Amino acid sequence: MPGDIVRPSAMYKQLADRLAEAIAAGEYGPGSMLPSETQLMERYQVSRPTVRSAIAELRSMGLVESQHGKGSFVRTHGLPAAVIKRTISRSSKGFALGWPGEEAELPAVTRGEATGITATLLDRDEADVFITDRLLKDPATGARATHRTVIPFDVAEQLPTLAKHPDAEPADIYTALTAAGHTLSWTETVTARNALPDERADLDLTDGSPILITYRVTTTEDGRPLILEELRVSADTAQLAFHITVK
Known part of the structure; x- marks a missing residue:
């Protein structure tokens, strides 16, 4: 299946790479919210800690930002104001x-x-x-x-x-x-x-x-x-x- 993760490599890095590719392809556009932790767990058959580590990896890459109580959003890379x-x-x-x-x-x-x-x-x-x-x-x-x-x-x-x-x-x-x-x-x-x-x-x-x-x-x-x-x-x-x- 397209969403399957290949084991036994570092799971969170694989997931982060998949999500980064989806962002680059426009599946998740600037300002859009990523799927919830539960949705990502179900789609990629991974644990919650793996999802959270993957989101943290995306934040460190500057691709997403997390808003408490709302979720993670793709960063907008427009011209600074x-x-x-x-x-x-x-x-x-x-x-x-x-x-x-x-x-x-x-x-x-x-x-x-x-x-x-x-x-x-x-x-x-x-x-x-x-x-x-x-x-x-x-x-x-x-x-x-x-x-x-x-x-x-x-x-x-x-x-x-x-x-x-x-x-x-x-x-x-x-x-x-x-x-x-x-x-x-x-x-x-x-x-x-x-x-x-x-x-x-x-x-x-x-x-x-x-x-x-x-x-x-x-x-x-x-x-x-x-x-x-x-x-x-x-x-x-x-x-x-x-x-x-x-x-």
Whole structure:
């Protein structure tokens, strides 16, 4: 029968592959609900744990999302609604960012140490840093984003305004660094992965949702890192836009 599963290979992976093929063939279109656990058990003659593991596999593949009490739905891969412009401009009034977003809640400031990728990008292993976390919202679409600014203590000590107000807006930080005599440049790296539990909560995402992560490093003219910014957004509801200038 077409629905039969060949044993004894990993059952849940076989089932996940069959369902992925059905999604690719259009049997289950974007936004449509997959058959219930009971229906899948009966159709493929497998156990409930196998069905649940297969659905989890589909979530990890980014093909479906599960809604508590409703079921599993095929993800819609349309054009993201929010366009986040990753641009920086400067005028006589200071710096401006292409997409500042609106703060959904007050920023949270903590002190910590630079570790992992933060230490690598700032070139400061276990250095003391100020960390400011913001929850942002796109006013037009409601898409959410988290933004983190990391300022090393040695940078803040050179600028009393940063030491006193580490939660300053990034554009204001750029202005302060420039006023201190720095000629700034920026490097940005973008990566993607499935959201972690705390990220799903902050961004209001379901299991298996992919996110985009950008790391923007502000450096001096000779390449010394000054501050780090991290932006996390849903890959389904937002897209990043960059303006490229050739000199």
